[in-house]
Amino acid sequence: MEVKLFYCFVVVLHLFTAAHFCYASKSRHPSSIEKVEALKHLNRLNKRPVKSIKSPDGDTIDCVHISHQLAFDHPLLKNHTIKMKPNYHPGWVMDDNINMDTSSSKEAITQLWHSNGRCPKGTIPVVRTKIKDILSADSIKSYGKKKSFPVARPSSMNPEVTNVSKDHEYAIAYTNGLFYGAKATFNVWNPYVQEHNEFSLSQLWILSGSDSDLNTIEAGWQVAPERGDTNTRMFIYWTSDGYQTTGCYNLKCSGFIQTSNEIAIGASMSPISRFNGSQYGFTIIIWKDRKEGDWWMQLGDGPDGKVIGYWPASLFSYLSQSASSVEWGGEVINRRSGGRHTTTQMGSGYFPQGGFGKASFIKNILTVNDNNTLTTPQNLYTYTTQKSCYDIVNGIADDWGSYIFFGGPGRNKYCP
Secondary structure (H helix, E strand, O other): OHHHHHHHHHHHHHHHHHOOHHHOOOOOOOOHHHHHHHHHHHHHHOOOOOEEEEOOOOOEEEEEEHHHOHHHHOHHHOOOOOOOOOOOOOEEOOOOOOOOOOOOOOEEOEEHHHHHOOOOOOEEEEEOOOHHHHHOOOOOOOOOOOOOOOOOOOOOOOOOOOOOOOOEEEEEEEEEEEEOEEEEEEEOOOOOOOOOOOOEEEEEEEEEOOHHHOEEEEEEEEEOHHHOOOOOEEEEEEEOOOOOOOOEEOOOOOOOEEOOOOOOEOOEEEOOOOOOOOOEEEEEEEEEOOOOOOEEEEEOOHHHOEEEEEEOHHHOOHHHOOEEEEEEEEEEEOOOHHHOOOOOOEOOOOOHHHOOOOOEEEEEEEEEOOOOEEEOOOOOEEEEOOOOOOEEEEEEEOOOEEEEEEEEOOOEOOEO
């Protein structure tokens, strides 16, 4: 009887998933056993909701009880007591010559699912994973993870010497030192991405360690067709071993503990900036609670800011103490389909020299020092992989503080 039920289950699963193979690699056809394993993994990821909300973009947002979230599947967090708020927020030290505009954008960014409801207190909103999402990954084990690769780590002494993977391209600003957090306001766009397994993003990186011991905390926005569509989505990421086995995007593995019932990490963002039109953005602040050691994340400034949750200190080795560098900027994957550079855009798809309304920007760039104070970086350097494909410029303005414009179209007559 059990054998018959098993085979019936496999047949049903086959019919259920057959229509979604277009999301997977053309050379990869999951076996019946893989489909069964994918469904098991799906059930581990999707916790039973208190309430579900259908988003206009096709997502389902599950309101999961805060104590039942995936984070607590992590062996180091089995007996963890949830902290609902940080002990400290970073303070401000402003340059005398800068009167910084702390508004996130011309108009506020929202998430599409908000138009159809909200999650009740005591729950967190989680983007429901679909079976096609898991089957589109190279393997079930790799779902929700970046492939292991060296992240851009330029040095102010040797700005052109990096160990960057050849299919990852960057246009970033960076600073090195001793840091306990970072902040920035991100201009939001929806860049074109050529290939299913490429992406384009704008983010900040908080880093410490190197190579296989690299610790990172990352957050920003991303367009990644491999995740199921070409929407612009807010994301987070973490790793404690250089993207080898630990960490993941959003809430696709145990680790990050969410406390907010308002923001669904990984959900679509709206509205999007328009070329020569309205510009939209959002602010991210990440800082280390010096009392408990955890790294907290907040969206927005001042009284309108929303604390989203935290990465427990126990997840990390080097970042359990402090960060040694912070980076802000853009990254794309270039698969060189047909032997040519990708046409995947970075930022708005326009070079930074176009300025406001044309090029993507990150403004209000700040770091948190050892006094738990937000300060303008003393030395902000820039690095780009191929200036003819994607470029970056930086500066300081009275109302923007430290800022960068960055991006580009990818393949063009100077970037074949």
